Amino acid sequence: MTDIQPIRRALLSVSDKTGLIDLGRALADRGVELLSTGGTAKALREAGLEVRDVSDVTGFPEMMDGRVKTLHPMVHGGLLALRDNDDHRAAMETHGIGAIDLLVVNLYPFEETVAKGADYDTCIENIDIGGPAMIRAAAKNHAFVNVVVDVADYEALLAELDANDGGTALAFRQRLAQIAYARTGAYDAAVSTWMAGALDDSAPRRRAVAGTLAQSLRYGENPHQAAAFYTDGSARPGVATATQHQGKELSYNNINDTDAAFELVSEFAAGDGPAVAIIKHANPCGVARADTLIDAYRRAFDCDRTSAFGGIVALNGPLDGATAEEIAGIFTEVVIAPEADDDARAVFAAKKNLRLLTTGALADPRAAALTIRQVSGGYLMQDKDTGFVTEADLKVVTKRAPDAREMADLLFAWKVAKHVKSNAIVYARDGATVGVGAGQMSRVDSANIAAIKAQRMADVLGLPESPAKGAVVASDAFFPFADGLMEAAAAGATAVIQPGGSMRDAEVIAAADEAGLAMVFTGLRHFRH
Incomplete structure (x- = not known):
């Protein structure tokens, strides 16, 4: 196999015309013959370039509304023929098949069509057939053929041609082939995933997932682990779609924590x-609501000042200068918000290590999505937790019902508990967390840790008593025994929100009544592992 292969003939057929004219002109200037189809050929001709229609090569017109145009031996023979195989060369000569040295194809915009909410038939018509077939053929024959599927690779292709006197090296063609197969794989994954949804099949027999490299990371959770960040094409506002205004690249842990922060807020x-x-x-170390963002930040910070150092801050509204000044008072890794005004950006400009991200909007906590987790030998897939309750959904199970202030805090604490690792216990008072217990093997321990944290902040802030006194408590799952509930009562909690459903609910309710607690059941669990 010869390493450097010249490009003399190229087939261009693209739905995304970005950069097409410049590429076509650059190839023509290098003496490359251009073949093309439909709208691509029209665009090239209108730019003054000489183009030969694929239909002239195949001897067949484009037919069936363009469904059939490149599925022909004159095309696939030109892509698949082994240039160093005597039988292949003889077949090419006998049948008049010309070699195609470069294929430039990007596919029908299926993913974009689905994202726009198109109907079933429109989505079906946007499934490309000829494009993937040509891409796979050219990629298989990368010993001789170049295949380009991304506009982002046009510049690299031209640079490679300049470096090799109009040819390309094998290593370059191999990289292009890998990208090409990943693209067709991602395309098929998008089609199969959409079809499963259209058929309302939540567990299809085969499931394919795909991603596009967004960032090569310095390392993963630890320095000895290689890592990279891939996006799935979703338009959901968040860390994957945000604009980074300043600061060094996000790390693996930054991305994971920033996603958690923004989904919670x-x-x-x-x-x-x-x-x-x-x-x-x-895990959240502080969450709060207030009349202003600066007050909300202060109240969230006062839940656990120690843990907030080096943390991630997420805001649900446009970041202003005053709030930015307050956040800048301690070391913070990342700040993410829908927007940030000029004053806020100016404040953070002096903090070169702080990353500022804006998303343009909040994420919809009720929007359906799929979550994926790898286990040894496979994947666990499930619907995203979009569970949501209102006051009308709650069932009062104790003799005393929550008062208006307690009810507001219960609903607030429940939203926070959804985003705390299980076993989760959240104490909240007046729209702010005052103690969070996360990720413990025992719910009693989570309740105890949250109470300890609340008392610790009382000591730091010089408060006369723990802010857990008079607070409400949320538990992400039911109390299997009354002991966890009593731990919360001992800390001073006055009202409880939990799913219910334990065999010992009656025992737990009786204990709540005896302690004078108000308790409501949600009928909904929020395990988060």
Whole structure:
């Protein structure tokens, strides 16, 4: 196999015309013959370039509304023929098949069509057939053929041609082939995933997932682990779609924690008033609502000042200068918000290590999505937790019902508990967390840790008593025994929100009544592992 292969003939057929004219002109200037189809050929001709229609090569016109145009031996023979095989060369000569040295194809915009909410038939018509067939053929024959599927690779192709006197090296063609197969794989994954949804099949026999490299990371959770960040093409506002305004590249842990922070703060829509979440190691160390963002940040910070150091801050509204000044008072890794004004950006400009991200909008906590987790030998897939309750959904199970202040805090704490690793216990008072217990093997321990944290902040802030006294408590799952509930009561909690459903619910309710607690059941669990 010869390493350097010249490009003398190229077939261009693209739905995305970005950069097409410049590429076509650059190839023509290098003496490359251009073949093309439909709208691509028309665009090239209108730019003054000489183009031969594929239909002239095949001897067949484009037919069936363009469904059939490149599925022909004159095309696939030109892509698949082994140039160093005597039988292949003889077949080419006998049948008049010309070699195609470069294929430039990007596919029908299926993913974009689905994202726009098109109907079933429109989506079907946007499934490309000829494009993937040609791409796979050219990629298989990368010993001789170049295949380009991304506009982003046009410049690299031309640079390679300049470096090799109009040819390309094998290593370059191999990289293009890998990209090409990944593209067709991602395309098929998008089609199969859409079809499963259209058929309302939540567990199809085969499931394919795909991603596009967004960033090569310095390392993963630890320095000895290689890592990279891939996006799935979703338009959901968040860390994957955000604009980074300053600071060094996000790390693996930054991305994970920033996603957790923004998903949590997105539980509080603009109509709920300003809200701030501070995250450390994917768990909230402080969440609060207030009349202003700066006050919400201060109240969130006062839940656990120690853990907030080096944390991630997410806001549900446009970041202003005063709030930015307050956040800048301690070391913060990342700040993410829908927007940030000029004053806020100017404040953070002096903090070169702080990353500022804006998303343009909040994420919709009720929007359906799929979550994926790898286990040894396979994947666990499930619907995203979009569970949501209102006051009308709650069932009062104790003799005393929550008062209006307690009810508001219960609903607030429940939203936060959804985003705390299980076993999760959240104490909240007046729209702010005052103690969070996360990720413990025992719910009693989570309740105890949250109470300890609340008392610790009382000591730091010089408060006369723990802010857990008079607070409400949320538990992400039911109390299997009354002991966890009693731990919360001992800390001073006055009302409880939990799913219910334990065999010992009656025992737990009786204990709540004896302690004078108000308790409501949601009928909904929020395990988060």
